[in-house]
């Protein structure tokens with residue numbers, strides 16, 4: 001990933017920063033410039049809840065190249081307590097520990113190594129709560 | 130709006146076409162379609178292809194294909210909507226003829242996936258790079274997430290997904306253009322290597338090379354040429370969130386629903402009027418969800434239709450008589466056009482051993498990514 005792109009996304013990846021529509025209250029993660037619900041362009045910056053639950057999940061056994069050393073790994077759609085959904089790996093547990101509805105907590109971890117230089121990319125993952 | 134018909138179809142065999150180039154497979158399919166139509170010229174062309182830049186390092190596909198088909202200087206442009214590129218290319222050709230701008234238009238699709246590119250990566254570019262792929266998700270993984278929640282909510286199981294794979298391979302075994310022409314068993318699917326639980330390699334469509342083309346014109350010209358008139362009676366397209374997790378309900382493929390509703394409305398018909406359909410079974414679970422969005426059954430009931438054999442070749446509403454993406458192959462940009470080729474073959478009564486009895490109205494549904502774009506067409510034989 002080119003470094004300007006990585007740098008741009010640090011507020012979301014490191015701090016779960018989202019945008020809340022000032023007009024209708026809908027929360028967007030990542031932040032957007034226009035609300036898809038009410039078309040307003042006014043937002044306030046908020047930080048998302050770090051607690052949530054598993055909406056659905058899978059265990060990846062055939063991975064893209066930069067994740068190939070991690071297989072098998074669990075990945076889930078998580079609904080945070082403020083209603084926002086995101087995708088994240090669920091770590092420190094076995095595939096058979098995964099289930100729809102299980103509570104999780106977001107943590108800060110290494111996500112992948114990029115390219116031959118092995119540049120380390122960070123971000124959020126989840127652990128079972 | 131002018132009434133539109135298909136007068137020519139052509140496709141290559143789908144599979145690992147290592148001895149043929151991207152441009153040659155496209156031209157092979159295009160020449161077949163032009164010969165089938167019996168026309169001496171075309172006015173414009175639309176070429177659906179997902180990512181030839183990543184697969185073979187070639188962009189600027191519209192001009193390249195017009196050049197090698199010998200149709201330059203006509204207008205020719207590449208259309209991209211991930212795996213729905215072919216279906217959207219057809220829609221542009223339909224609009225071009227219906228609007229009165231051009232009379233005889235070629236809609237094609239092509240992809241060359243087996244030339245050594247990183248296919249998993251190339252396909253994943255249709256998902257959200259920053260908020261899905263960054264975390265290690267793959268396309269089988271996205272559909273696996275849909276499957277898990279479908280199982281949880283409706284009580285279906287891997288066995289039902291396997292029935293879809295078995296049915297589609299059974300149909301594909303009767304299709305000389307299919308990549309796989311052998312039948313498989315439920316156990317073959319259940320015992321296959323897992324890619325992303327609960328999706329196995331036998332729940333997944335293959336990596337393929339291939340091209341397909343059709344010639345579109347007005348009903349009036351089709352009649353003058355003395356061709357069987359396969360009318361395009363409905364066209365609908367729609368979009369949805371690029372990321373699966375952004376949808377209100379993970380099981381709702383809204384783009385499929387809206388594209389179908391728009392096509393039904395234009396055609397002035399309802400789902401019960403559809404005799405058979407070619408749908409985007411990139412993974413077995415997709416076929417179930419699509420059946421529900423197209424209105425062929427109530428939500429959560431599609432797996433029961435499959436269990437009863439209602440979607441088999443001799444069933445109440447045959448689905449994927451060609452073998453579908455699963456057995457026929459899935460050269461992504463070509464798929465949407467190949468679906469239309471199959472529907473025209475069926476409506477003309479030329480589908481050989483896989484011919485559906487009394488085929489009158491057929492539907493095609495082609496989808497991009499995890500359902501962020503979808504295009505539906507409905508065809509009727511006069």
Ligand SMILES: [Zn+2]
Pocket residue numbers: 021022023024025026035036037038039040
């Ligand atoms: Zn709003």
